[in-house]
Each structure stands twice: as C-alpha cells, then as structure tokens.
Amino acid sequence: MSKKNSSEKTKNAQQPKKRFFNVEKRFGYTMHEMWTHKMSYALVAPFFIMFITFSLLPLLASLALSFCYWNILEDPVFTGWTNYKYLFVDDSLFLKAFSNTLYYAIIVGPVSYITSYFFAWFINQVPGKVRPIYTLAFYAPSLTSAIAMAVVWGVMFSNDSNGYLNSLLLKLNIISEPVQWTQNVKLIMPVGIVVALWSSLGTGFLSFVAGFTNVDKELYDAAAVDGVTSRFQRLLYVDIPQTMPQLLFAAILQITGSLSVGGTLAGHPTPEDAGLTVMLHLSDYSGTRFEVGYASAIAVVLSLLIFGIGRAAFKILGDKG
C-alpha cells in the first residue's frame, strides 16, 4: 500500500509540468488519494462529526448572531455592527466586567502557570516512589466539585465572626469587627482569586509532571560536561527547553481558563458588580434577558481576545519545542 502511495505521489509531482492546471485530473487524483485512505477518514469521522455539530457549529452560529438582534421568539434581524457599537461605547457594565476579568486573569493565569511548573519540577526531584503522593496532594484540590468548594471556602471566608478567617483575625486582635469578605466591594475579586489559585493546579500541572518524566536523563550528564552544574542552571538549559511542548499546551489552557472565568465565591450578582466577569455578563444577556445577539457579540469579543493571546503564546513557545 505504501509503495502504491509513493508512485501516486511522483505522478502528482509530474502532473503540473505536463499540463498546467488540469483541474479535472487533479480533482480525480485527490479523490483517488482520499479513497485509498478511506479507513483513516472512517476512524476520525465520529470525532469530527460530533466536533462540528457541538463545538464548531454553535461557535459559527454565535458569530453570525452577533450581527443580529434576536430574542429567540422572533426571527433574528440583521443589525450590522450595532451590538459591537453598544458593547464598546454604551455598555459601562461590560467595561466593568472586562476590567474585572482582566484583573483576575492577569493574576491567576501567570501565578498558577508558574506555580504549576515549579511544583511539577520539585516533584520531579523527589524519589519516584513518593512522587504519586505529592502529585495527588497538589492535584486533588482541582478535582473537588463546585459544591465542595462552596462548603469549604464559604466557611473560611464567612462574613460573620464564626468564619475561620474572621475568628482568627479577631483573636489575634488584627481586626475589631468581622470583615465582609464576600460583600466588601474591594475584597470580592481578591477573595475569588485566592480560591481560584488554590484549585488551579489542574491539567497543565499534570502535563508538566508527565513532561518532566520524559526528559532524557542523559541530557543532564551531557549538560554537566558543558559546565551546567546547579539545579537552577539545569532547569534553565535542560528542563525548560525539553518541556516546551507541555509549556505551550498548559499556557493555552491557562489563557482560556482564566479569561473565561465565571462566578467567584461571592456569587452573582454582587454589590456594585464588583464580582462581575465577562462570562457572567454574557450569561445575563443570553439566559436572563434573551438578547442572544448581544450575548453572542460578547462571546465573539472574548474569543478574539483569547485567540489573540493564544497566538502570541504559540509564537513565543511554539517554534523552539
């Protein structure tokens, strides 16, 4: 079969020389090529059929709807750039949500990315037998369900004096009355960020742990010959270049995850919208007000932002790996 393929390929290479732009023949060739690989297509088909139906199609529909007014009950009406104009010029709540989201993402994204990498790196230094225990200790928080999160952190940051943090601070005489952790406008986002950081060692962290085990140990010896001796130098010259693919993968997940943050511990709505994020703003419009067109415009703007930053990550981390 492979022999047949290679002969097909040489035929293809000769074709343009003989007859420039023979569409029919080229199409026939491609069809033939595709037919010989029908099994390949059959194997990938289930995935891509479902991918198109449940991921790509809704996204493209959103893109189209973002130029329309649509309240679900009536047919969508094309309104051009109106939604986007309103979004950037008139919707002060969107700007609030946008700045809250950026504030959250700029802290949670990099911090959890770097801590994930360092903890994975530390775990790689301990003996192999206890490695799974440490991996579990750090990964477990991200396995907890949303319900569990609310139980634990709700008590920790409870607004009355019975909350753990409040009672501790009262006892130490740092504060004289309970702090309104989830009501104080200035504290809502920071508290949300702390909670998010605790459970942020997720998929990226696991991929780092696995990535480190793949690093060829002989490279350390080779590096030692070149004068790389300290652990830190090894990290810089061996570990980081060797785990570039994982670094990129985790960066993409981190960017997407932190920018698409929904509600924080304070819930929704929050006083003065201090905890409003872009995703919450979006769900207000799509779920509560049924202004699907406008919600779609928000989704498109957020997606473009993620694609833009993701692209930058591909540029920075992609080629060296």
Add this chain to the structure above:
Amino acid sequence: MVFLTLAGLVSMLPLVYLVCTAFKPPEELFIYPPRFFVRHPTLDNFKMLSQITANSLVPFSRYLFNTVLITVGYLFCLVWVNTMACYPLSKHEFPGKKMLFNIVTFSLMFIASAAGIPLYLIITHLGLDNTYLVFIIPGLANSTALFLMKQFMDQVPNEIFEAGKIDGASEWQLYRRIALPLLKNAQATIVILCFGGIWNESGTSTTYIYKEQLRSLGFFMSTIGGGIARQGVAGVTALIMTFPSIIIFVIQQSRVMDTMAHSGIK
C-alpha cells in the same frame, strides 16, 4: 522536600476540613470560636442526608444509578472516539490531516459555554433532550483529550505498525490490537481528566432534562446544599461528590506508573 511537603499539606487542608465537617455533630459545627478538627465524630450528618433523600421525588438510588450509568457510558465512548481519531491523525498520511489537527489545536481556545443558546437549539433539534444521551454525546468531541492522545501516539514508533501491516493486519486490526493497548497511559489520563466533570454534572440536568427520574446525582446534591442548618449535610454531600474523583485518580495514577514501567518501547 520539606518545602514541598509543607506546600502539599496546605494544599490538602481544605479537603481535610471537608472530611471533618462531614463527621461533626451539630454542636461542634456552630461552636465559637470555630474548630478545625472534629472532636466527637458522629454519623448524624449521614443519617440526616438519608432522611432528606427518603423524601426526595425520586429514590436516591435512582440518581446514583443515573450518574454511574452516564459516567461509565461517557468515559467509555470518550476513550473509544478519541483513540480512534488519534491513530490516523498520528500515523497515517491522508489529505486534510494537518488541517484537521490544526483545528483541534485551535479549538483548545474555544469557550464551550459561550455559545450556549445555539448549542441548546442543536441539541433539542436532534431530539437529545430528555434522554441519557444528552449527557454523553455533546461532550465526546473533547479536543483536550484528542490533543493529549495524539501527542502520546506520536511517541509510538511507526515500525510497530509497519510490522503489523507486513503480517497482514487490516487497519482496524492495527487500531484494535496495536494502537489501543499502547495508548493505555493516555486512556488513563483522559479518564482522570474527564471523570470529575461528568460525575459532578448538574447543569445538563437543569437545562435539558425535565423528567426527574433521568436527572443526575450532581443535580440532586446541588438542590440539597445551602442553609445554615444543613451545613453538616452539605459537608457530607460534598464528600460524596468529591471522593470518587480522588479515588479514581489514585487508582489510575498507579496504573499510569505501572504501564510506564512495563511498556518497554521507549
């Protein structure tokens, strides 16, 4: 290592608290100043939960059965669909292959929940609502899972498949007999990653299911929580929802280590 141990303990602290809360008697839950550890562990909260569940619309066991069924069904299909797609993407040369994988990589940046309404319309038009399938099918094309699978498959040498071909194996046999067993690590990995999401599933029940007897455990648990009087019960439900994920992780993690030690191809 001391630092790592300390950091690990801090990381586990809220989980320890969760266990403690679940076994705390009422008088310890509302004590001032609050206490972290439990003094006199009881099973009162568990009994209270069983009382609440006795009065639920549908027997508790039905919710549990639903969740077990959809979790097993989802994970099985997920592994099947993704291993099947990753094999040609990694080992075959066919027109459009590069483009397909680029789309998958690109879609790592999609926000699934951003297109909720169009997705809702597609799912209802296909008639998936009010069936178990709505829990399973829409989530099967998981680009993170496929991405990981494909990267893993790339490390498997091509020679194994060429040898298989020479022995006269069909493409299906190559997938079934060679690719699938070699992908055990990657299978375990995506099971770990996706288990929590499906086990705790409650949003799908709220959006697409109107028949109470088809709803999931995660949905039921989310209806119990809240209220100061039920803090202990909330602790128990949180424990029930969280621990299976951790147990699966522990089991699968050791399997990952084990298969890595015995694979012997690298």
